[in-house]
Amino acid sequence: QVQLVESGGGLVQAGDSLRLSCAASGGTFSAYAMAWFRQAPGKEREFVAAINWSGIDTDYAESVKGRFTISRDNAKNTVYLQMTSLKPEDTAVYYCAAKRYPMVLRKTQDYYNYWGQGTQVTVSS
DSSP: OOEEEEEOOEEEETTOOEEEEEEEESSOGGGEEEEEEEEOTTSOOEEEEEEOTTSSOEEEOTTTTTTEEEEEETTTTEEEEEEOSOOGGGOEEEEEEEEESOSSOOOOGGGOOEEOOOEEEEEEO
8 A cells, every 4th residue: 555745835926836746655656657636725626647657658637738747756756746837726735646557547536546635736826
């Protein structure tokens, strides 16, 4: 069973960049597909980005394509979310998620087995 801990959130201004990290422990990191989701106040949790075990295959929500980049370092058991050109509508709690032995990348929450506690990202206008 893998444990996930997010970090890197904070308060930034519109147009700024921020990099989130998610450190995994307790499992074979390369056996997991990883994803980022986010939940804004009063809204459902939504998919942001996902990456396969090797880092070659990625997927993004339309709202973040071209602005966010997901990557992973299997030697460090860490997945990253580089966020650029941040907008106030990106304000949310960002969650890291993991899927053990995935066949494909998916955007649905129930596909992922493990979740972190989340890190707050606030973008001011």
